[in-house]
Amino acid sequence: MAAQPGEALAATGVTIRDAGPDDDVAGVKPRWVALPESTEEIAAVLRTASEHGLAVVPVGGGTKLHWGRPPERCDVLLDTCCLNQVLEHAAGDLVVRVQAGVTMGALAEILAREGQELALDVPDPEATVGGTLAAAVAGPRRLRYGTARDLLIGATVVLADGTIAKSGGKVVKNVAGYDLGKLFTGSYGTLGVIAEAAFRLHPLPADRRWVTATYPIARERVDGHGERRFVNDFPVDPLQVIGPVATSVAEPSAIEIDWPEVMFGPFTVAVLVEGAAAEARAQAVRGLLEAHGAAADVSAEPPPWWGRLPGDEFLVEIRVPPGEIGTAMAEVSSAATGDIRARGSAASAVLHVALPADIAPERAEHFVADVRAGVENAGGRVIVLAAPEEIARRLDRWGKVGALGLMRRVKERFDPGRIMAPGRFPGGI
Amino acid sequence: MSETFVAAPDGGPDGPGPLARLTARCREILGPDAVITDPVRLRTYECDGLTYHRATPGLVVLPESAEQIAAIVRACNEYGVPFVARGSGTGLSGGALPRSDGVLIVTSRMRRILSIDLASRRAVVEPGVTNLAITEAVRDRGFYYAPDPSSQQVCSIGGNVAENSGGAHCLKYGFTVNHVEACEIVTPDGDIVELDRMDAGYDLLGAFVGSEGTLGIATKITVRLSVTPEAVCTLLAAFPDVESGGRAVSAIIGAGVVPAAIEMMDALAIEAAEAAVACGYPPGAGAVLVVELDGPLAAVEQEYAQVERLCRENGAFELRVAKDADERAAIWKGRKSAFAAVGRISPAYIVQDGVVPRTALPGVLAAIDELSREYGIRVANVFHAGDGNLHPLVLFDDEEEGAGERAAEVSGRILDLCIRHGGSITGEHGVGVDKARYMTRMFSDQDLDTMQLVRCAFDPRNLSNPGKVFPTPRLCGEAPGVRKGVHPLVEAGKAELF
Numbered sequence: 001m002a003a004q005p006g007e008a009l010a011a012t013g014v015t016i017r018d019a020g021p022d023d024d025v026a027g028v029k030p031r032w033v034a035l036p037e038s039t040e041e042i043a044a045v046l047r048t049a050s051e052h053g054l055a056v057v058p059v060g061g062g063t064k065l066h067w068g069r070p071p072e073r074c075d076v077l078l079d080t081c082c083l084n085q086v087l088e089h090a091a092g093d094l095v096v097r098v099q100a101g102v103t104m105g106a107l108a109e110i111l112a113r114e115g116q117e118l119a120l121d122v123p124d125p126e127a128t129v130g131g132t133l134a135a136a137v138a139g140p141r142r143l144r145y146g147t148a149r150d151l152l153i154g155a156t157v158v159l160a161d162g163t164i165a166k167s168g169g170k171v172v173k174n175v176a177g178y179d180l181g182k183l184f185t186g187s188y189g190t191l192g193v194i195a196e197a198a199f200r201l202h203p204l205p206a207d208r209r210w211v212t213a214t215y216p217i218a219r220e221r222v223d224g225h226g227e228r229r230f231v232n233d234f235p236v237d238p239l240q241v242i243g244p245v246a247t248s249v250a251e252p253s254a255i256e257i258d259w260p261e262v263m264f265g266p267f268t269v270a271v272l273v274e275g276a277a278a279e280a281r282a283q284a285v286r287g288l289l290e291a292h293g294a295a296a297d298v299s300a301e302p303p304p305w306w307g308r309l310p311g312d313e314f315l316v317e318i319r320v321p322p323g324e325i326g327t328a329m330a331e332v333s334s335a336a337t338g339d340i341r342a343r344g345s346a347a348s349a350v351l352h353v354a355l356p357a358d359i360a361p362e363r364a365e366h367f368v369a370d371v372r373a374g375v376e377n378a379g380g381r382v383i384v385l386a387a388p389e390e391i392a393r394r395l396d397r398w399g400k401v402g403a404l405g406l407m408r409r410v411k412e413r414f415d416p417g418r419i420m421a422p423g424r425f426p427g428g429i
Numbered sequence: 430m431s432e433t434f435v436a437a438p439d440g441g442p443d444g445p446g447p448l449a450r451l452t453a454r455c456r457e458i459l460g461p462d463a464v465i466t467d468p469v470r471l472r473t474y475e476c477d478g479l480t481y482h483r484a485t486p487g488l489v490v491l492p493e494s495a496e497q498i499a500a501i502v503r504a505c506n507e508y509g510v511p512f513v514a515r516g517s518g519t520g521l522s523g524g525a526l527p528r529s530d531g532v533l534i535v536t537s538r539m540r541r542i543l544s545i546d547l548a549s550r551r552a553v554v555e556p557g558v559t560n561l562a563i564t565e566a567v568r569d570r571g572f573y574y575a576p577d578p579s580s581q582q583v584c585s586i587g588g589n590v591a592e593n594s595g596g597a598h599c600l601k602y603g604f605t606v607n608h609v610e611a612c613e614i615v616t617p618d619g620d621i622v623e624l625d626r627m628d629a630g631y632d633l634l635g636a637f638v639g640s641e642g643t644l645g646i647a648t649k650i651t652v653r654l655s656v657t658p659e660a661v662c663t664l665l666a667a668f669p670d671v672e673s674g675g676r677a678v679s680a681i682i683g684a685g686v687v688p689a690a691i692e693m694m695d696a697l698a699i700e701a702a703e704a705a706v707a708c709g710y711p712p713g714a715g716a717v718l719v720v721e722l723d724g725p726l727a728a729v730e731q732e733y734a735q736v737e738r739l740c741r742e743n744g745a746f747e748l749r750v751a752k753d754a755d756e757r758a759a760i761w762k763g764r765k766s767a768f769a770a771v772g773r774i775s776p777a778y779i780v781q782d783g784v785v786p787r788t789a790l791p792g793v794l795a796a797i798d799e800l801s802r803e804y805g806i807r808v809a810n811v812f813h814a815g816d817g818n819l820h821p822l823v824l825f826d827d828e829e830e831g832a833g834e835r836a837a838e839v840s841g842r843i844l845d846l847c848i849r850h851g852g853s854i855t856g857e858h859g860v861g862v863d864k865a866r867y868m869t870r871m872f873s874d875q876d877l878d879t880m881q882l883v884r885c886a887f888d889p890r891n892l893s894n895p896g897k898v899f900p901t902p903r904l905c906g907e908a909p910g911v912r913k914g915v916h917p918l919v920e921a922g923k924a925e926l927f
Contacts, residue, residue: 092679092788093817115685136632149635150607157879165879166872171784173604173816173856175593175639176864176871177898178880182606182635191631203685243548247571249659251724277727284725319627323548349549381627398630402623406616407630409886426630 005052009034009076012044023077025057026070027389030077037082039156039164039195046193047162049076049419056160057421058189060128061103064135066313067385068188069397072423078193080130086110087196088170094201095153095170100130100194116201119145121307130194136186139307140254140272143246143347145202148185154198155181157191160415164195172200183410189421190429191414205253205274209282212271212303213289213296215241217333218264230264232333236292238267238346239326244288245271246322246347250281255347258305259329262336262353267329269346270303310343311354314387316368318344318351320380325349331374335367349380361391372399398426442466447508448487451532454504455490458497463538465489474533477518477525478580482862486513486527493538495613495621495648501534502646502892503619511892514646516557516585520592521780522861524641524897534646536587542566543649550654551610556587556647560594563652572654575602578857579765590647593639595857597690597764598721600815602655604857606638613649617888621648636883641859642894644887658723661689662733663751665760666718666740667711671695671810673744674716675791678814680739681720682787686732691815692719692764695794698771698809698822699763705770708763711747718745718814719764767811768822775807775824777833779840782858783847787817796846797821804835808843818856819847845870860898868900881905 009016015035023030036042049056054075059065080101088097091114098107104118105125111117121139122132131137133155138147145151154168157180167180184194215236222228238257245255252271259267269289273281282298289296309315320328325346332342332353344351353371355364364387372382376399384397401407404427411429414420423429442452443466455464465471466488475483487510492498505512511531518525527533539555542562546552547570552563560581563574577596578584584594590612595604602608611625612634622645624634637644668674674693681688694702696715702708710717720736722729733750740748751757771778785793794810801808809822821843825836844854844867854860854867868877877899885905887893 090786090788092683093786094682095786146603146607149632150603159879163875163879165876167876167880169851169853169871171786171817171852171856173595173599173784173813173818174853175595175604175857175859176853176855177860177868177876178636178640178883179606180636180879180883182632183883185635186630186632203687206685239548247547247550247656249656249725251656251658251728275724275728276731277725280727281725321546321549321551323546323550381629383629401628401630402625403628403633404630405620406622406633406887410631410633410883413882413886429630 005054005075006032008048008052009045012041012048014041014045019077025059025074025077026066026068028070028074030057030074032075033077033079035079035082039158042078042158042193042195043162043164045076045078046158046160050161050417053417053419055419055422058130058134058193060101060131061124061126063124063127064131064137067135068424069392070389070423071421080128080193083195089114090170091116095172095198096201097154097170097196097198098129099196100128102129103127104129104132111201112204115204117204118151118199119202120148120151123307123309129197133185133194133197134187134189140256140345142345142350143255144253149182151199152181152185152197153200155184155194156196157184157193158195159192160417160419168198170198188424190411190425192420205278206276207278208272208274208300209278210270210272210299210302210306211282211285211289211296212268212299213294214266214268215292215294216266232264234326234330237326238329239323241269241289241292242325242346245285248285248288250284252285252347254345256306257344257346257351258303259342262333262340262342268303270306272302305343308343309354310341310352312386313357314355314359314364314391315385316353316355317383317385318353318371318375318380319383320349320375320378322347322349324378324380327378328375328380331371335370337363337367357388359391361394364391365394368395376400401426442488447510448530451504451508451510452488455488455501455532458500458504459490459492463491463493465491474515474518474527474535477515477520477523479521479523479861479863482523482526484527484529486531486533487529488532489535490532491535491538495615498534498615498646498648499619499621501532502615502617505532505892506619506890509890511895513894514587514591514642516588517559517583519580519584520588520859520861521782522855522859522863524592524859524861524894525588526862528896536585539648547572547654551651552654553649553651554586556585556590556650558586560584560586560589567654568657571657573657574652575608575655576605586650586652587647590638590650591640591642592859597692597813600691600813601687601689606635608653609634609638609650610653611651612637612647614645614647616645617890617893641861641898643884643898645893660726660729661721661723661757662729663757663760664720664733664736665710665749666720666745667714667747668716668718668745670715671794672791674718675794675814677718677740677743677745679788680743681736682815684735684739686735688720688736688815689723690719690721690813693717693812693814694764694767695810697807698767698811701770701774701809702763702767704773706762706766708759708766710763719760764811768820771809771822771824775826777825777827779823779836781819781821781823781840781843782855783819783844783852784856785817785819785847785850785852787815789850789852790814790817793819793846793850797843800839800842804839806832806836806839808839813856816856817852819843862897865896865898865900868898
């Protein structure tokens, strides 16, 4: 304990290097990078950090390190890249157990050899399992399979004081004890480090079809002064397109929307059906999409934008009850100025909006405030996932959070010294 | 039978202690007809579906709103009185076992479906609404509520949330936690708080669902509604023995088919079901499989052809397909009656609930068979074969000296088998009071201490359903590792279970 922090970290035996210019966490520069190779080594690093009051930010692939608020301080970047083993793929049980540093891309490859997959679409295959869980990333097929927390069946986590704890297990059906995995999913590293995870898997579908159709949102009108102008009055109500597909017996796995110019541009709906009789079901979906006057295509290939985020530097996530997707889109469209694009999971009512990184800060502030007012009024939430530094300072990133008091108490119990990614989370957690 | 708490330490509702003061306060909050103190009426709440743990509650209240529950819970905090929430009392792990020194908060007067929003595929309901009532409210419009515990006609949605209930169809559709979008809860402090999947921040909803009443009481629940599938195909396949049935299950899953349900019963379970409900399963079957496929008609037709072939290839000697809803009900009748049915072939029995990785099923079943011989205790097996969730029914004669003890031992050793094979001590019935002592076999002290951190964040005074789930809860101020010996409930359970 008398040793200097750097010496103490070195004494853990874990590989430690000095941080370089590429190791910033949302603009905050750490002093050291720790590269643990086992769960026990994570514990050794955290125990030492706790003793010396060093702030720790865990990192996987670093693909979302700019998401969330910049940490108040960061002494140690805990890089999970060396924890990259698939511990067990029980193909017959449709279960996999992995270390947190395995990338989603590498995992998908290994599972595909047995004709299986983790039905969690991530925008970037370089993202790790740990990072995907910590940021609660999910993609198009959340409609059918849920999000990361729904597919996670067990987790091993390391707390700030070095405690190694597991919950769940490697069976899908299990109600013994609290589900720490769910608590850590979406916790942005503020409760501890996710070291291992077990997931339920699904068989790779034998067949897939995407059905796409494009709809206008604007009409040309003549205004009171005799001038022709566009009015974004949504001649086709998005909910009227999406709702019938979402509730159709064709059992779509995903209903996505791509909307490159939100002010007046059209939106494209793409529906994925997968599994047995995919073609017949796709044709049924096609009929539903064409009922609104658009021509629909059926393809065995996804559209190029499928599952990708519309942008990354300045990214806003809108969540609404599914029946309010049209409201959310109207709010976005009417608050928009300039080059704003949106994309998302229409039937699950999650919309990602990308704003230009060079947008004037006050315009960004207005956009977020206006959309948030309308969306929260419709029972939804607006969360700023990533934003350029100067803009981020002016924004409320999280909006309404119902149980902030309880969240603070959870944080206090798990990390009383506030060393885990301090300040990254709502309410300064 | 065990009387876990013999007498209220402070003389009960009429005595001078905190319970009497709480009783008076509850009468103010709720009015006199919603406060039960009559000993005869109190006794009707002495157990839940697991009847061998019994305790007469110190007080029973029947609130009608979240505000009333919050006021009661605040009063509990003021007087230091523990509270237990109860829905319909159908739980099978003693999760709603009352305390004689506490108040039982029963949600049976909170039975309103508050709103149904089909565009958002959601319903908002009060906790006392039954699971099936939600489906009944939306069935005509092509929707249903997917989790279907076998008690769904009577069990309450609040209880489902507490226990993270599953059901036969969770193989394809998941559990309660996958179908709950938001909960309004009364925290153990007596605050009314919204937990919403849409909120930024920690997934407290995910932690709350399945916490067995130890993190507060759900007072309003937003559930997701699912679309009624276009086609349902229910198939009954008879096999000469459990092994060949098990191979068929592996082949079906291996082929990439995800049925809504795959259930298996062994010869003894079939015998019981025949005796009870004359379900007419194929004679001579050593095992039957019930496989239900649902989804788009074209998909179900393709999958049915696959499943039929795989069953025959693995030794099925008779296959029946339900042509309509009545025939489907007939196939399910045997399976659904199985628990109660063993009462026809045995004077007493224990329903066990354990999970193993599905591929470990053959080995575990063989080991259960061995245990059964070793102890001279019959075990009937009914299980959700698709996800490795076993429900062994341990049969014994309670008149026979020592049989109860032997049966309890067999039942416990089955859980050890589950743990040894990487499984779980409970797949859907919960830990409750019944299995708290097994938690240390599945989890380390560090695991349990970490779970306690969550409880202490929500319930620092340990008033919300104390004594459930965790074997040796330490006080929230204590440092990890410091334990207060064996909890009295555990001790009582150990000494008095049968």
